[in-house]
Amino acid sequence: xxxxxxCVFHGAVFSALRRDRTWSNGSCKSGSMAIHNARRFAxxxxxxxxxxxxxxxxxxxxxxxxxxxxGRFEKTYEHAAxxxxxxxxxxxSPSKSGWEDTEVRRSLKDYFEQSVELIGSDGGPPRWxxxxxxxxxxxxxxxxxxxxxxxGVGLGLIKHxxxxxxxxxxxxxxxxxxxxxxxxxxxxxxxxxxxxxxxxSPKKPIYLAGESLGACLALCVAARNxxxxxxxxxxxxxxxxxxxxxxxxxxxxxxxxxxxxxxxPYILNLLKGDASRLPLADVGVILQLIVxxxxxxxxxxxxHLSVLADILPVETLNWKFKMLKxxxxxxxxxxxxxxxxxxxxxxxxxxxxxxxxxxxxxHQFLPKCEIRRFSNNGHFLFxxxxxxxxxxxxxxxxxxxxxxxxxxxxxxxxxxxxxRNIFEKFSFITFATSPVLLSxxxxxxxxxxxxxxxxxxxxxxxxxxxxxxxxxxxxxxQFFKEKNIILRGMAHPMLFMKMKEGSLPDLATYDxxxxxxxxxxxxxxxxxxxxxxxHVLLYPGGMREALHRKGEEYRLFWPEExxxxxxxxxxxxxxxxxGVVGEDxxxxxxxxxxxxxxxPVLKKRIEELTNEAVRLRADVHGEVANQDVHFPGILPKLxxxxxxxxxxxxxxxxxxxxxxxxxxxHKLYLQVxxxxxxxxxxxxxxxxxxxxxxxxxxxxxxxxxxFTSEVPTFKF
Numbered sequence: 001x002x003x004x005x006x007c008v009f010h011g012a013v014f015s016a017l018r019r020d021r022t023w024s025n026g027s028c029k030s031g032s033m034a035i036h037n038a039r040r041f042a043x044x045x046x047x048x049x050x051x052x053x054x055x056x057x058x059x060x061x062x063x064x065x066x067x068x069x070x071g072r073f074e075k076t077y078e079h080a081a082x083x084x085x086x087x088x089x090x091x092x093s094p095s096k097s098g099w100e101d102t103e104v105r106r107s108l109k110d111y112f113e114q115s116v117e118l119i120g121s122d123g124g125p126p127r128w129x130x131x132x133x134x135x136x137x138x139x140x141x142x143x144x145x146x147x148x149x150x151x152g153v154g155l156g157l158i159k160h161x162x163x164x165x166x167x168x169x170x171x172x173x174x175x176x177x178x179x180x181x182x183x184x185x186x187x188x189x190x191x192x193x194x195x196x197x198x199x200x201s202p203k204k205p206i207y208l209a210g211e212s213l214g215a216c217l218a219l220c221v222a223a224r225n226x227x228x229x230x231x232x233x234x235x236x237x238x239x240x241x242x243x244x245x246x247x248x249x250x251x252x253x254x255x256x257x258x259x260x261x262x263x264x265p266y267i268l269n270l271l272k273g274d275a276s277r278l279p280l281a282d283v284g285v286i287l288q289l290i291v292x293x294x295x296x297x298x299x300x301x302x303x304h305l306s307v308l309a310d311i312l313p314v315e316t317l318n319w320k321f322k323m324l325k326x327x328x329x330x331x332x333x334x335x336x337x338x339x340x341x342x343x344x345x346x347x348x349x350x351x352x353x354x355x356x357x358x359x360x361x362x363h364q365f366l367p368k369c370e371i372r373r374f375s376n377n378g379h380f381l382f383x384x385x386x387x388x389x390x391x392x393x394x395x396x397x398x399x400x401x402x403x404x405x406x407x408x409x410x411x412x413x414x415x416x417x418x419x420r421n422i423f424e425k426f427s428f429i430t431f432a433t434s435p436v437l438l439s440x441x442x443x444x445x446x447x448x449x450x451x452x453x454x455x456x457x458x459x460x461x462x463x464x465x466x467x468x469x470x471x472x473x474x475x476x477x478q479f480f481k482e483k484n485i486i487l488r489g490m491a492h493p494m495l496f497m498k499m500k501e502g503s504l505p506d507l508a509t510y511d512x513x514x515x516x517x518x519x520x521x522x523x524x525x526x527x528x529x530x531x532x533x534x535h536v537l538l539y540p541g542g543m544r545e546a547l548h549r550k551g552e553e554y555r556l557f558w559p560e561e562x563x564x565x566x567x568x569x570x571x572x573x574x575x576x577x578x579g580v581v582g583e584d585x586x587x588x589x590x591x592x593x594x595x596x597x598x599x600p601v602l603k604k605r606i607e608e609l610t611n612e613a614v615r616l617r618a619d620v621h622g623e624v625a626n627q628d629v630h631f632p633g634i635l636p637k638l639x640x641x642x643x644x645x646x647x648x649x650x651x652x653x654x655x656x657x658x659x660x661x662x663x664x665x666h667k668l669y670l671q672v673x674x675x676x677x678x679x680x681x682x683x684x685x686x687x688x689x690x691x692x693x694x695x696x697x698x699x700x701x702x703x704x705x706x707f708t709s710e711v712p713t714f715k716f
Contacts, residue, residue, distance in 0.1 A: 106159045108383055112307045115153045119177055119310060126175045126189060129154065134165025140401050142231075143197050144168035144207040147190065147214030148175065149238075149380075150320045151311050156211055156382045163390035167399065167412060168207065173214075177316055183326045187220045194221060198228045203402055209389075211235040211382055212353070213320070216327035223334035229403055230340040233393065235381045236350050239335075240358040241328035245351070246321070341368045343398050345387070348375035355379070370396055372508055391418055395511030397496060407496075407519040408528040413486050414515050419477075422512045426473035432639040433582060434698050435474040436690075436713045439646040446645075446716045450482050454574050454649060457533035460564065461487070461646070463578035463676055464556060465545040467589070467634075471580040474642060476516060479535070488529050489513070489537040490521040493614035494629070502612040503605070504629070521616070526564070530571040538564060540673075542616065543627050549592040553584050554680045562669030565652075565659060572653035577672050578646040579679030581687065585640020591633025606630045641693050643686075643713075645679040689714040 128145075144164060148154050152175035157164065164170050173190070175181070181189075194206055208230060210218035215237035222230045238244075312320070346359035359371045372392060377384050391414075393399050400410050414422065423430075439452030453459070465471075472489070479485045495510040495518060510518075519525045521542075529536045539545065544557040568575055596602040609629040616627050650672060652659065659665045690713050692698045698711050 106161065111155050111158050111383060114155055114158065115151075115311060116307055118153060118155065118174065123176055123178070126173060126179060126181055126186065128171045128193065129174055130169075130171050131158075131161045131165070133161045134168070134170040137165055137169060138167060140204070141167055141169050142205050142207055142401050143201075144170050144209055145190065145193065146170065146172040147208060147210035147217045148173060149210075149212035149214055150317075150324070152177070152179075152320070153311060156214075156380075157209070157389070159383060160389040163388070167390060167394075177311060177313070180319060183217070183323050183330065186217055187224070187330075190217060190221050191224055194225060194228060194230065198225075203229075205229045205231050205400060205403070207231045207233060209233040209235075210237075212238045212379065213324055213327055215239070216324075216331035219331040219338055220327075220334055222340040223331075223337035226337060226339040231398060231400075232338075232340050232342040233345070233389075233398070234342065234362075235345045236347055236353055236355040236379055237331075237344065237358060237362065238324050238353060239328055239331050239362065240353055240355075241324045243358075244353050335362070335365045338366055339368070340366075341398065342366045342370070343393065343396055344369060344371045345381055345392070346371060346373050347377040347379060347381050348373060349377060350379040352379040370398075370507060372396060372511075388418070388421075391515065392511075395515045396508070397514050406528075407525055408488075408532060408534075411488075411517055411519075413517070418515065419480055422515060423473065423477045425512065426477070429470065430474045430477065432695070433474060433586065433642040434692070434711050435478065435582075435642040435644065437475070437478055437644040437646070438716060440648040442648075444648060448713070448716075450479065450646070452646060452648070453479075453483060453485075453535075453576065455483070457535050458530040458568075458571050458573040459535045459576060459649075460530070460568050460573045461535065461537050461576045461578060462540065462564065462672055464554065464580055464680060465539040465541050466580055467546065467548065467553070467583040467587070467632075469546050470583060470586070471642060471644070475580070475644060476537075485535050486517045487537045488534045489516075489518040490526060490529075490539070491518040492543055492616065493520045494612075496520050497614065498612050499614060500612055502608060504609060504612045523567070526567055530567060530573055533571075536573075540564070543629075547593065547630060547632060548589070549594055549632075550589045554579075554581060554684065556673060556677060558673055562662075562665045565665040565669045565672075569652040569656050569659035569665070572656070574649040574651060574653075575672055576646055576649045577675040577679060578644060579676055579681075579683055580642060580644045581680060581683045582640055582642035585637060585693070587634040587636045589632045590635045593628065593630050593632065595633075596630055639695050641687070641690065641698070641713075643683040645683050647675045647679050650675075686714045686716065 146154065146157050148156050154172035154174035157170070157172065161170065171193075175186075190208070194208075197206055206228065208218035208221060210216070210233070212235070215232075215234040216239060218232050218234060219237070219239070222232055241247075342362075344359045344362055346355045348356055350356075356373065359373070363369045363371055374381060374386055377386050381387055382389065394412055397405060397407075399412065400406065402410075436448070437450060438446055438448055439450050440446055441452045476487050476489070479487050491513060494504065495513055496507070498504060498507070519529065521538075526536070526538075540558040540563065541556055545555075548555065548557070565575075593606075596606060606628055610627070613629050650668065652668075659668065687693055692701060692711050692713060701711050702709060
C-alpha cells in the first residue's frame, strides 16, 4: 500500500495534470507544478470544482499482461525501495507471489482516524480527492468516482482502497461537515466531472460507486447522461428513504437540545446490522433509546464517539436527512431514464432502509441491473467485513475497460486469498471425493499429480464432462494449488447472461466461475485465449454430457466436426486429453430428460428454462445439438471417489499447414477423442483395485494419518 491519505488539487489545473501525467522516481508530476503534501492531506478550498491527483508515492503502472501474466499466478511490480505508510512508517514492496498478498486490510478505526485528519482542515465546498494507496493501477484503468453516504467524508471505501486502486483510477467526493450544497448542485458537480472525463476518454466506462445518499446521486447523474457509458455500483440505495424507520428523526432533530447531541451517532451505531437491536419505529422508541441508554451509548462508542459527533453534529445530520428526502424523490422520478449497467449491493440486516426489498424494486425498473445480497451485513456495507468490493465487481462480470467487457483481456487473475475463499465453498466436495489426479510424462510414465501437464501455454485440455460438472471444483483447485495455473474454462453463456428473467439460477450463483476465469464459449474467445498462451479447458460434449440420461455415464457426445483442432494448430497449442470418473459412486440418475418430457407440466417447464438460456449449436446435427435445459432427478449415494487421468499431450506445433486440411484435422480430432475414451476406460478398470474407493476406508486412513494426509490409491 502506498502512503495513506490523499492529495487534493484545484480543478483549474486538473485537466492538464490528468492528460499530461508523467511518473519519475515514484513521484507524480505535471509539467513544472510542485505538489505540496502536508502529512496525509493537502486540501485546496477555492472552488467547488476541485479534483485530485493520483498517488505521489507510486511508480509507473503496468499493463494487464505485464502485471498478471497469462493466467499464471505470477505478477511483477516496480515500486520504490520503500513506501510511506502514514508518518515515519515503512513497508516493503509487494512480493511477486500475488498482487494482494501483502495488502494491509484497513479497519473502522482507520476510517475514524483519517476522518479526523480530513475534517480537521475542513471548510469550503465539496471536492474530489484520490487516496494515495490507490495509485499503483494498471494502464488504461477506468475511472471510479465514489459518492459517499450520509457522513459525506468520502472515506467509505477505505477498506477497499488498495484493491480497487490496482484496477481503477479512484476519486472520492468529500463534502465538508458545514457545507450546505443542495442535492441538485451536487448532481451538477458530479455530472460536470463525468462529462469532462468522458470527453477525455470517450471509449472508457466511468464507474459511479454510491452508498445510500450517494447511490441516489449516482442514479440522477446516470439519468441525465444516458449517452455516456456509466456503470453504477449502488450500496443500499436511499431511494426508499420514505420507508425508513428513521423518518421521525427528521422532526425530532429540529427540537433536540444540544445536550443530547452526543447520542445522535449512537442512532447510526444501531444501524450496523445488529439484529438484537429494535428497529426505530417511532419518536417514542427513539427518545427511549437516546435518553434511557445514554450511559450504554458512552461505553459502546468510547473514543470514536467524539469523531462521530464531529462528522454528524445535530445541524448537519438534520440537513442530511432533509437532503435524503429530496434525493430519494429526485432519483425515483428519473429511474425511467437510467440506461446504465447497474450492480446493486443489498444488506440483509440494514435497519436504516429496507434494502433487500428496494433492490428487488429497482431491479424491475432498471434495464441492465443485477443484485448481490449480503444477508449478514448492515447499512454501512462498505465499512463492514464480509464484502470484497473489487472481487464482487469482477465476479459479477462488471469490470471492463472499454465499451464492452472482454472476458480475456479484462480478466484479473484471483489472488491466493481470493482462491482460498472461493474453494472453501467447495471444500466438502473435495473432502468427500478425495480426488486422485494422474498425468502422463513425456516418456509415457503415469504419475500421481500434474507433473505431466505442460508448464507453458497455450495448452488445450479436452475431456469428458461429468454429471452436473461435479468434477470442476476439485480439478480447477488442484491446478492452482499444484501448478499455479488458472484454467480458463469455455463455459455455457447461461453463466453470463439470461435471455429473460425466469426460473434459471441467479447469475450470482456463477460469480466464482467468472472469478476463476471462465469465459463464454465462442470462437472469438477461444482465439483470444490461445493467442494469450493460456491453459484452456474445453468440453466438446458440453451440456449434453453434463445433463446426460440414465445409463449414459462416461459416454462422449462430441460433434461430428472437428471444432477445435485447426484453431489449436494455428497457435501451436498442446492438446491434453483427459477422462474423469466417479459420478456413479456419488449418485444415480433416476428421473432423466426423457422421463420429464413425458409429463406435460415438466415438459412445459423445460421449454421455459431453455428459452431463458442462450441457445448453442442450433445449426449442429446429432445428439449433441440437444441443449434443452433441465435438472435430472438424482438418487444420492455414499460418496465414492473421483479419478482424473490426463493423457500424453498431442503436439500441434509446426503442423499448422498440415492441419489446415480438413481430413488431416479430422484424423487428429478422432485420435484425441479416442484417447479421452481410453482415459475413461483406464480409470473405470483401475479404480476396482483401489482399496480406498469407498468413503469409510478413506476416513479410517485419515483418522490414523491426519485428515490433511494424501490417501493412497491403486498402483499405476
